[in-house]
Every structure is written in structure tokens, then in C-alpha cells.
Amino acid sequence: MRTKQIIWGLNNTQKFRAIVNGVGFIMDVKDLQNKFVFTSQRVAVWMALETCARENITGFGKTYTSYDDKMNVTKVDVQVNLI
Secondary structure, X not given: OOOOOOOOOXXXXXXXXXXXXXXXXXXXXXXXXXXXXXXXXXXXXXXXXXXXXXXXXOEEEEEEEEEOOOOOEEEEEEXXXXX
């Protein structure tokens, strides 16, 4: 049975390099579902990859702001490069 495409426009086996708050990772798109401990970091990488797929670019960097359950601000610096 065929696996659902996680991010529209990218294969699940597409490799990418992500730098999240100064720490680098090399992983596949399918690894997004279970390799990150913090949800805010996973969502930031996910949104950066969606931007790359939507705008047809190979790299993107941005600071994402999110809020936790107590409305504390969390800023996540993320840079993504498709390999």
C-alpha cells in the first residue's frame, strides 16, 4: 500500500539539512513525525519545508514564534536546505 505524502510537493524520502537553534540535523521528510522532542521545533521545520515546496526553492531560514499552554513565547530559529 502506498504511503501518504507528508508534505505536498516533497517526497517522503527527500533528504534535507535543518539547523534549529544552532543544532544541525540531516534527515528525511518522513523523520519529521518522530525525531523531534519539542513540538515547536518540529512545527518550525515543517513550516519551513512547506515554504520550500510551495515557492520551489532549495533553502529557507526564518525565526518562528509560538506560544505554549501558559502563553509563554517561544522563538525558534530554523534554516532548511534541501539536499
